[in-house]
Amino acid sequence: MVVNDSLQEQIQFLIEIDKLKTIERKTRIIHGDRLENDAEHSWHLAMMALILQSHSNKEVDLLKVIKMLLVHDLVEIDAGDTFAYDTVGHTDKYDREIKAAHRLFGILPEEQAQELLNLWLEFEAKETNEAQFASSMDRLQPLIHNHQNEGDTWQKYNITSEQVLNRNREIANGSETLWTYAQQIIQDSVDNGILTKSKS
Amino acid sequence: MVVNDSLQEQIQFLIEIDKLKTIERKTRIIHGDRLENDAEHSWHLAMMALILQSHSNKEVDLLKVIKMLLVHDLVEIDAGDTFAYDTVGHTDKYDREIKAAHRLFGILPEEQAQELLNLWLEFEAKETNEAQFASSMDRLQPLIHNHQNEGDTWQKYNITSEQVLNRNREIANGSETLWTYAQQIIQDSVDNGILTKSKS
Numbered sequence: 001m002v003v004n005d006s007l008q009e010q011i012q013f014l015i016e017i018d019k020l021k022t023i024e025r026k027t028r029i030i031h032g033d034r035l036e037n038d039a040e041h042s043w044h045l046a047m048m049a050l051i052l053q054s055h056s057n058k059e060v061d062l063l064k065v066i067k068m069l070l071v072h073d074l075v076e077i078d079a080g081d082t083f084a085y086d087t088v089g090h091t092d093k094y095d096r097e098i099k100a101a102h103r104l105f106g107i108l109p110e111e112q113a114q115e116l117l118n119l120w121l122e123f124e125a126k127e128t129n130e131a132q133f134a135s136s137m138d139r140l141q142p143l144i145h146n147h148q149n150e151g152d153t154w155q156k157y158n159i160t161s162e163q164v165l166n167r168n169r170e171i172a173n174g175s176e177t178l179w180t181y182a183q184q185i186i187q188d189s190v191d192n193g194i195l196t197k198s199k200s
Numbered sequence: 201m202v203v204n205d206s207l208q209e210q211i212q213f214l215i216e217i218d219k220l221k222t223i224e225r226k227t228r229i230i231h232g233d234r235l236e237n238d239a240e241h242s243w244h245l246a247m248m249a250l251i252l253q254s255h256s257n258k259e260v261d262l263l264k265v266i267k268m269l270l271v272h273d274l275v276e277i278d279a280g281d282t283f284a285y286d287t288v289g290h291t292d293k294y295d296r297e298i299k300a301a302h303r304l305f306g307i308l309p310e311e312q313a314q315e316l317l318n319l320w321l322e323f324e325a326k327e328t329n330e331a332q333f334a335s336s337m338d339r340l341q342p343l344i345h346n347h348q349n350e351g352d353t354w355q356k357y358n359i360t361s362e363q364v365l366n367r368n369r370e371i372a373n374g375s376e377t378l379w380t381y382a383q384q385i386i387q388d389s390v391d392n393g394i395l396t397k398s399k400s
Contacts, residue, residue: 007381010251015348017247018230021240030218039240040221046246046270047217051210051312063263070246070266112251148215181207 006109013107019077026083026153027142038073038081041141045069048137055177058129068123068134071116075100084142084167085159094124126173136174140182143168147185151194161186161195206309213307219277226283226353227342238273238281241341245269248337255377258329268323268334271316275300284342284367285359294324326373336374340382343368347385351394361390361397 023038046069053062073081078100082089101120105113123131143164146152154164164186172179189195223238246269253262273281278300282289301320305313323331343364346352354364364386372379389395 007255007377011344011381014244014248014251015230015344018244018345020243021229021236022232029221030215032222036221037240039243040237043220043239043243043246043270044214044218046243046266048214050267050270051214051308055207063266066246066263066266066270067250070243070250108251144211144215145218177207181211 009107009109010112013104016104016107017074017077020074023073023076023081025081025142026157027145028149028152030145030148036145038076042070042073045072045134045137045141048141049134052137052175052178053133055175056129056133057173057175058133060130060133064119064130065134065137068119068130069137071119072123072134072138074104074116075120077104083153083157085157085163097124126170132170133174136171136178139168139171140178143182143185147189147194151189154189154195159195161190161197164195209307209309210312213304216304216307217274217277220274223273223276223281225281225342226357227345228349228352230345230348236345238276242270242273245272245334245337245341248341249334252337252375252378253333255375256329256333257373257375258333260330260333264319264330265334265337268319268330269337271319272323272334272338274304274316275320277304283353283357285357285363297324326370332370333374336371336378339368339371340378343382343385347389347394351389354389354395359395361386361395364395 020039020042021037024035025038025041027036028034029036029040046066049062049065049069053060053065075097079093079096082093101117105116105120107113108116122128123134126132126135142153146154153159165183168182168186169179171182186195190197220239220242221237224235225238225241227236227241228234229236229240246266249262249265249269253260253265275297279293279296282293301317305316305320307313308316322328323334326332326335342353346354353359365383368382368386369379371382386395390397
């Protein structure tokens with residue numbers, strides 16, 4: 001087939017990233033008995049940003065937030081999903097992921113490769129308003145899932161409310177309102193016996 | 201739990217739309233042996249718009265295109281997926297979907313409900329530049345999947361190249377370049393014996 005080189009690279013990238021649909025997370029979907037995959041997770045976060053943007057502490061460029069959320073987990077195609085509470089897995093997470101970012105985004109024409117790499121790096125650094133709001137979506141979503149799914153991964157991996165609070169406190173950097181809401185979910189989960197206060 | 205009403209409605213909506221992850225399409229994913237669901241499909245289309253925007257015939261507001269693609273299949277939570285080549289299913293498709301749109305978007309605070317309804321109606325009407333480009337992503341993606349998956353649904357449902365050309369000709373309204381590419385995929389599929397020219 002004759003196609004111009006740029007378009008060929010773009011299509012090749014779009015075929016490659018279909019693999020995100022096969023990367024399983026630890027969290028289950030709410031309306032079904034299976035683990036969530038990274039592609040549908042990314043869609044859900046983009047929808048959250050669209051719906052919850054007014055709760056951001058600072059004004060954000062919504063397109064940038066959504067772009068970050070669409071691409072933020074692509075590196076897991078090579079590096080795999082690292083569980084939120086896996087402290088060992090987190091020691092070499094960045095190294096594994098930066099390598100993946102270069103391989104994957106490198107499939108694209110150079111200018112786009114650079115744009116996606118920059119978006120991913122900005123998301124990871126959590127310094128800009130957009131990255132902080134995007135990151136708060138990524139933290140809040142599994143809380144909602146676990147709250148809806150009777151504790152799910154909290155129960156399965158024996159996670160305490162203290163760990164959940166520590167891990168998710170940074171939601172406040174993106175949205176004080178959503179952090180207040182997250183704390184209510186966590187308290188409600190403790191009250192309902194689906195999240196324990198301390199290691200048993 | 202005490203949460204302000206708007207936020208409560210927004211969260212309820214975000215929990216409800218998790219159901220999109222359980223709505224199966226007819227098309228298989230590329231890197232795995234199972235059907236694609238609407239949520240991961242919507243993510244893939246949003247990524248396509250991000251990567252392929254320069255091929256749009258007309259300049260488009262990318263944020264609007266991506267918003268449309270994120271929400272375009274939500275109505276299928278109630279109305280189900282209607283197969284592209286199912287002429288009977290298409291007779292009452294719009295009635296089923298408009299009813300679903302009102303129920304689903306109606307969960308949201310009024311202003312947001314109206315915004316999402318308008319986005320969906322604009323996508324369906326295929327008149328604006330954004331809707332035409334978004335729609336061309338929705339047409340092109342299953343072509344790429346079937347081409348990668350040795351014919352897949354074309355084979356399974358005995359679809360001919362004439363049907364595929366007729367169904368997808370409107371890609372040209374969004375992007376002449378991508379329609380040229382789509383025709384090459386279709387021709388290549390015929391040449392490779394994974395798509396037949398006429399009913400057997």
